[in-house]
Amino acid sequence: MSAAAGQAMAKRALDRIAHRPAPKEWDPTTFHAPPTRSAPEKSDITPPPVPGGTGRGSRTSVDTPSMELFADNMDKLAEPVKKAYDKLMQLQKVNPGAFYDAYMLRQVACGANGDSGLQNNYLKVLHSLGQGLADISAGMRQLSANYKTTEEEATMTAEDLNTAMQSAQSDFSKMNSGG
Numbered sequence: 001m002s003a004a005a006g007q008a009m010a011k012r013a014l015d016r017i018a019h020r021p022a023p024k025e026w027d028p029t030t031f032h033a034p035p036t037r038s039a040p041e042k043s044d045i046t047p048p049p050v051p052g053g054t055g056r057g058s059r060t061s062v063d064t065p066s067m068e069l070f071a072d073n074m075d076k077l078a079e080p081v082k083k084a085y086d087k088l089m090q091l092q093k094v095n096p097g098a099f100y101d102a103y104m105l106r107q108v109a110c111g112a113n114g115d116s117g118l119q120n121n122y123l124k125v126l127h128s129l130g131q132g133l134a135d136i137s138a139g140m141r142q143l144s145a146n147y148k149t150t151e152e153e154a155t156m157t158a159e160d161l162n163t164a165m166q167s168a169q170s171d172f173s174k175m176n177s178g179g
Contacts, residue, residue, distance in 0.1 A: 043080065045080060064144045064147055064148060067140050067141075067143055067144040068140075068141070068144050070140050071136075071137040071138075071140040071141045071144070072137075074133045074134070074136045074137035074140070075133075075134070075137050077133050078130050078133035078134050078137070081126055081129050081130040081133065082130050084126055085123065085126040085127060085130060088119065088122055088123055088126065089123065091119065093106075093109075093110040093114045093119070094106050094109040094110050094119075124174070128171045128172065128174040129171075129172075131171045132168045132171030132172045133168075135165075135167040135168035135171055136165065136168045138167075139164035139165050139167065139168060140164065142164055143160065143161065143164050146160070
């Protein structure tokens with residue numbers, strides 16, 4: 001390389017350095033989020049309509065249209081739970097590498113064999129919640145179907161309600177036990 005070519009190359013390098021912005025002081029309030037493949041989904045979940053009453057009665061009555069509306073509302077609540085479950089099922093298991101800290105991370109996130117850990121626990125909770133909401137809806141629809149006539153409405157007992165809700169109660173109990 002000639003001396004002139006070397007000088008020209010050195011001048012270009014100095015020009016690049018001279019045109020760089022001056023370094024700034026570190027700002028702890030600045031956050032540089034890493035690029036992500038997906039962002040949280042936004043949803044416009046609006047509270048479902050709820051029938052009202054006067055609250056001035058001395059006896060309990062059965063209102064089958066309200067029971068149907070309640071069942072519909074439980075179905076609406078179950079839908080985002082099902083979507084979350086399906087999305088979590090699509091995620092890959094954490095596989096960070098073959099060193100001690102990576103093994104520990106994988107153990108916490110997915111378990112040693114990919115069948116336990118946080119991801120699996122979230123799946124169990126979402127499944128139990130979705131199943132519980134679906135069971136409440138089905139139980140309420142069954143009660144509503146059983147008490148369509150005025151005479152039948154007058155005979156509903158708390159035991160009937162308890163029986164209709166038993167499957168949902170077991171689903172919600174699973175959420176507390178991690179199973």
